[in-house]
Amino acid sequence: MAKVLMKGNEAIGEAAIRAGCLNYFGYPITPQSEIAEYLSRRMPEVNGMFLQAESEVAASYMIFGASAAGERVFTTSSSPGISLMSEAISYCAAAQCPAVFVNIMRGGPGLGGILPSQGDYFQATKGGGHGDYHLLVMAPNSVQEAVEMVMKAFPLAEKYRNPVIILGDGLIGQMMEPVEFPDHLVSTPSDKSSWATSGMATRKSTQRNLVRSLFLVGNSLEDNNRCLKAKYDQMKKEEIQCADYNIDTDYEALIVSYGTMSRVCRTAIDILKKEGIEVGMIRPQTLFPYPDAIVQKAAWKPSCRVVTSMELSMGQMVEDVERVVQGRRPVTWFGIAGGIVPAPEEIVDEMKRVLHAHQS
């Protein structure tokens, strides 16, 4: 199929349609409003549903409702909007309703700013809403990867009956790259008749289905939480995705970075290589489940003296890096969180500084 030149936000909207999702409920917020704008135009062309809700809270409960009724559904927002949606995300997880959320992160906390950030790593991977739940979190570093992750997100959400979130940053949403929509990622919605409230007559059943997140009787809450935990354990076995760069060398330092920041790091690694300094990179594509074993193995390589987590935040993913490195190598953090994406030269300088501070 021929490539088209698309803005990340437009491509995310188109990818959802190609993946067979014809329901979008949302509320605009910079820097992702183009998703809604694009879908307001495209959804009517495919007989889909586009609805601008009165708030993020309303949109997120429309997602819960549509999912409970057995529909493929998704919404998109940016950081403050995802905070508002977090209650419904927790409800979706508890009630085991599959849905896809996209967070095109902007600077925070609070209203923050409209420029790119990765400040919602904790929110996406460690909870966000209340209770014992996890989202399956995917982080693209290009427009093409955003397309593929969105297309994969729907069958994954249905496989686990759990919300999936795509964690991009403002640059992924705003930048333009040539993209294509791979046919092999088109999927058929799963059979939800055993649990969805799609109507007894529609299902030709005499059995009522009940979707709920309230568990008052006996051990039902404990049982539900055990059931959720089993799903998260299964994700850790089956869904980890990870990329690497310059990892076949005897690198002296390892960078761990994801999303837009990893693109900057890749250029920095090329510059360092020309100067005779080998640095490897692991780029988690799933942030939950986190690629524990892969980061650990790369960090423990004998040639590697130090591990640096490079983030557009004040140090969030670094906690996962420290956890998996288990103190066997020094772990440092470098980050910028004011909306500015650093230049490759700043990463180069930081890696030289870190290597100097951790001489063999």
Add this chain to the structure above:
Amino acid sequence: MGIKLSGVIVIVGNYGSGKTEVSINLAVRQKRSGVHVKIGDLDLVNPYFRTREAKQALSNLEIDVILPPNQFLQADLPILTPAISGMIKNPGDLSILDVGGNGVGATVLSALANAFSSQDANMIQVVNPFRPFTNTLDGCQSIRKEIEIASRLKMKGIIGNANLIDETTPETIYEGYTFVSNYSKSCNLPLICITASVDIIDQLDIQQFACPILPIERQLVPPWKKPQVLGPKNFILH
């Protein structure tokens, strides 16, 4: 073939058609040819990748860059600085206005109707046929009408900006040229020029084109890439 432009040039088009990159490169080319050039960032709808990002490079060439006040540069607020109105009334040799995308982005022009009343503004549509919604002649016509209604101005010409950024090949340019030539005929508007990145321009057989080519020295790049350095001399086509 030179590109002849003077007075107020209003650059419009659909989202992501390349208006800003075209505006910047047009300003630079005309400035290097000895024309006094002003450029105004009138993109009130897009949060990133605007003319303001090339301010330093343009100022270095002594091109006047008209922007909202500094403290509002990163705000997602539709701020219209009065300097734009002044620029339209007194355009000097050449004033280029880089407008936001689609009808929504062009709406601001109708607020400037008073300033435009004394000027014969040249509104030019930038078209990249590799973008969604402008990959058909009907799509281009409908964007044009949407912009004309929103801006209360008439389209006077077309700039063909066929590209897939880093994946652009000579075939992309040829295919795009055929498309915009047909569009130009279908709406009876002149094709002012087409564009080609300086990275591939030497691979093109320029005899195939009946219009000038605007060489693009890319300025709006992601943070891991460097914008092309804008020297004092124009890129020479061989």
